Amino acid sequence: MSDAGYDHAAVERRWQEAWDDADAYRTPDDVEDPTYVLGMYPYPSGKLHMGHVRNYTITDAYARYRRMQGDDVLHPMGWDAFGLPAENAAKERDTNPRDWTFDCIETMRDQMTAMGFGYDWDREVTTCTPEYYQWNQWLFRRFHEEDLVERRDAEVNWCPHCETVLADEQVEGEAELCWRCDTPVETRELEQWFLKITEYADELLEDIDDLEGWPNSVRQMQRNWIGRQYGSEVDFEIEGHGPVTAFTTRIDTIYGATFFALAPDHPISEELAEEDEEVRHFIEHEADPDGDEPNGVETDLTATNPATGEEIPVYVADFVLSDVGTGALMAVPGHDERDHAFAEKMGEEIVPVVAPEPEDGEDPEAPDVDDAAFTEDGVLVNSGDYSGLDSETARERLTEDLESAEHATQYQLRDWGISRQRYWGTPIPVVHCDDCGPVLVPDEDLPVELPEFINTTGNPLDAAEDWKETTCPDCGGPAERETDTMDTFVDSSWYFLRYVSPGLEDAPFDLERANDWMPVDQYVGGIEHAVMHLLYSRFFTKVLADHEGLEHREPFTNLLAQGMVQLEGEKMSKSKGNVVSPQRIVEEYGADTARLFMMQAAQPERDFDWSEEGVRSTNAFLARLKEMVEEYAAPRAAEDASGEEPRANGYDGGKDAVASYVDAEIDATIAIADAEYDDLTFNKALRETQDLTRTLRQYAEYTEPHAETYERGLSAVVRLLAPVAPHLAEELYDELGNDGFVVDAPWPTAEVDRDYVEKRRRLVENTREDVRDIVEVAGIEDPERIDVVVAPEWKYDALEIAIESDADNLIGELMGHDHIRQQGDAAADYGQDLQAEREALERTLGPDEEYAALESAAWLLEREFDADVRVVYAEEVDESVLKNAEPGRPAIEIED
Known part of the structure; x- marks a missing residue:
């Protein structure tokens, strides 16, 4: 044990080496359909930041959980290795982007590796290598x-600082700043290469409804960006210029169009600017x-309203934009x-031509x-x-x-300009010939x-x-070769496919394997990529x-957009x-402490504040858990060392009510943690696991634990923690005498209904309170x-009748049951209570189940109050006590 509780460095180093020697995280090519878990690959900036750590701890924890569930898991990692920051860093340091990037x-x-992330490094991809970016070029063809x-x-959007084009x-x-350097973006006229994403605008929009595993916020951001109207x-x-087309979603208001407006870069505007000083x-x-x-500025022109x-x-x-609609609009000030x-x-004149819907039989009245x-929509007037x-x-x-009107659909989405005037990117595979024009480079070249x-x-390729x-x-x-390189979002638009066959030399990916393994089952990354990537x-x-x-039309089945790691309410930067x-x-x-603190601090989607105190508390919890396991495992360790029979060491208690309670809590924790891991709500699963650890410690302090129950509890805790704190979990799994890695161990199971668990726990905690x-x-005081x-059985029957009943007179319905009516005033009083709380009524455990749950939990009250505790049925007490007993809320009588 170290001063910090245990030698985390030694533990983590030992198990990282063991995993590496055993190739523990390798995914064979011959698996049929692995669970594909993927975090958005990082830009190699030089050091991990806390956002990286959180993102990759989420994916690693989920991948480990699925592996323990028995799945074959594909969990790869790679590098978004092209990009302007590396080029700028190389210029500043008088080196080259390749060396900088690979360092x-x-x-x-x-x-x-130090964080313990379980990646299949055999599948690593690096987008700045020719082995990868040749397939960007192939796909371009x-x-x-x-x-x-x-x-x-x-x-196009031009960043003067980065000296390159930016996609929208x-x-x-609102300030229109470069996403990389926060420089105000300018517009320039350039010849550019575009990918026609607008050809897929309708499908991209309509298929959003099928992305049920994506956050609603991300789906809405994509809808808004595509912007179909x-x-x-x-x-x-327009006199002297012929017909000019305007797009409108409200042609019903055309009678109220009192002026016409053109975008500043509309061809007519630019023509006017050559002659009209005010317009220019x-x-x-x-x-x-x-x-x-x-x-705006008024021109000398007029337009004829066709209506x-x-x-x-x-x-x-x-306010008229050339890339929205047609760059010209009919202006209806009464309704916009x-x-x-x-x-x-x-x-200018403001004329109402749509009125609110009138009351029946009344004429519509033009609004002020x-x-x-x-x-709003309404009824036309004027x-x-x-x-x-x-x-x-x-x-x-x-x-x-x-005559000139026709139905039309407009999109905010524009074709994807991929040309970038920089060196560190995929060369666009085109040569420019004076005779032939732009010519694609053949596949064989x-x-x-x-x-x-x-x-x-400027662009270093121009100087080459x-x-x-x-x-x-x-x-x-x-x-001459094309000197523009591709937007790096091209690299990340298909990298997840390369992982299925990273060494393939004659195609970007193995099609048969991609059809078997895709789509990605769980994808994790930042909300900032909701639109672009x-x-x-x-x-x-x-x-x-x-x-x-490819047999799949969507790349990612489930998406989690993780929140930020903050310090005192501000994003770390x-x-x-x-x-x-x-x-x-x-x-x-230690890595386990960092991982566990992050995962227990908040749900993955939420921002959370980094807390040094929270880190220390998490570390102390892990140290206590290690101590508990070591104390329990000491006899086994002594036997292994000496060959003698192990000592009982206090873990030889009987299978009594207390052990039954602990057994029930083990089952409950496993059931709840399993469901929460499956939903990626790790914080809830970890809270359950820590609560179980606390219960086991209290159990050992209260009495001599039943060895089988106690070891089962420790084993469950270790395995439930393994996805998040894998190094210490391996250490403790080994100390408990298990063979192999905990990462390959079966996930603990419990045949218990979660609804029952929650009712039992609520009953116990309410009673203690x-x-x-x-x-x-x-x-x-003492x-x-x-x-x-425990309440009498008739009250449970009355509660069930009240929940099921839709009768207006609930008391009357209750009194229609002989065994309830026979309770006289007690039944009437309870019926009134049920009537008053009718909307909030919930089912509870039955009387025998309540008795068993309270009997097994009585030791908690004994431990807390140092008193004898009895759990009794209704027939064992007098009426004065019994009147307060209700289903889910037993009566309490205390003698001092």
Whole structure:
């Protein structure tokens, strides 16, 4: 034993070496359908942080639990190894991204081993190796063959600090900051490569409903990001420019369109800016799509409202976005809050054309929209022949009747721009030929490998002249390689498939094995990936299902988005100086302590505060448990050492009521912990396990334990802790005389109904609490005897009748039963109580079950109050005591 309680370093080192020697976590290729447990692989930044530790402890604990349940488990790890941070770090240190990345990987792999994570390291993937990224290039070719790749000029998000393009999903917050460096993002016009994720927009959206194992919040975030809207497109004629199409979800309000608005980058706006100084000044200096108020400038143009024939003014407005709808909109200030605010600012007319539904027989009355827009559906007014129609019917009629109108569907989702102007990523397998244009590199010439890193400003691939110069695969003439690399989210969109066959040389993954092993059964990662990574992974999986024979259209069956680890209510970050080092915690307290504290502190989905006091308490618990096992196992250890018969050492008590209580608690703990582990609510399972440990300790202090019961309890505790505290669990499992690893041991089982368990526990705890209250209120300092009186059987019958009954007169129904009516006033009084609490009534144990439960738990009261405790049936006491006894709440009589 060390000063901290036990030598955690020696224990952890011993079992890590034993696991490694035995290849304990390897998943053979010939298993049929393993349980696939996966944590989102990390970017190798150099050191694990507490978020990593929590994420990977969750997956490791669940993988160990499933393994002990008898499953073959696939639990791999790899590295999201490409990315701009490594490139920037290499530039700052005058090294190269490859060396930097692999140094970081080595450090983090060692830390993961120190944490005891049970990975099949034979399946490790590293995305920056040619053996991996050649398949990114191969997939790019396959997508291109299926017309899912496009190269075009586009206005893109540009980070001036990172000097690269960002996807929409990588621009964060209302301030539109780069997700990597928090620099304000600009827009630029560049020629880019796109993957046509919009081709799958409908399926991506509709299949969200089938992701029942995903958090609702994540599913809603994906729905919102795809942003499908049903509506209509309709043309407004603009003088000198012809028809301009607007998209609207509320064509029923078209009679109230009093002005027309164009996005600042709409072609007509840009044309006007060349001639109109006010328009140019607004576009270049005033337009702010993220501003608090809508802003715009009136033009000299007018548009013709196709419903009314009236000419309405045309504005260039910053609240109109070119990538939402058509970049042009009909503005209806009477029925849209944003349009209303703009109309007030510009002095435009506000006309109500939809009224609230009137009462039966009354005419609709136009709402007052001077101060606020009426935004609900209703009945049309001031709308010509369409007045009197409800909004839904009017939308259909107007779309049919207006010559240019037609039904349309719009999406917020845009195609995925994957071009990045940086070195440390997958080279896009394209060469540019003056005669042939962009030409794909043939499969046989893959991978296109990265050249040596050149430390320069901008994109280092542009400076790699020898690498850029090549020949065209089509005509053989001179050509240049594409110098953009792929967005690293391409790497992570299919990495989970590579784990099934990481060494395969002629395909990205073994299709037959992927069809057997996929989808991932349990995926764990941060909520920050709810849109980008998860959406792209779903897209890739669907494309591979359509064109490469994958039999699954969704990659992840169950998803857990784990919460953050905080310090004093704030997210840990280097900039705030509030980072707790996992390495320090492991060195000072041990990996098991860190793992157990994290898992017991909160449900995995919730944020929680790191607490040094909590860590110390957790460490003390593990030390006490080790001491309990050592004390029990000492006779066996002595026998092994000397060959003599073991001493009883106090563990030879009889199988009495106390042992029965402990047996019941062991069963209850196993049943509840099993269910909670299955639901990944580890904190509840661990609380149960710690409570059982406390009960076993109290049992040993109270009496001579029954050896079989006590050892069964210790064995259950050790195995229930094994997924979270695996090193110490291995040590204690061994000390209890077991062969093999606890990771391969069978999960403890108990044939007990959880509902029964909870009723029994509630009965015992309520009874103990009632005794405490009576002792305190009555001022009894030294009770000599405590009688616990089980209610008479007729009250249990009355309770059951009350629960089942739907009669208005419950007392009358109760009195219809002879054996209850015969109780006279007692039955009437109890019936009134049941009537008053009718909505809250719950079933309890039966009288014999209550008696047995209280009898076995009597020792807890004896231990707490140092008094004789009797559990008695109703017929053994007089009426004055009995009147207080109810099902689930026995009467208490105390003598001092």
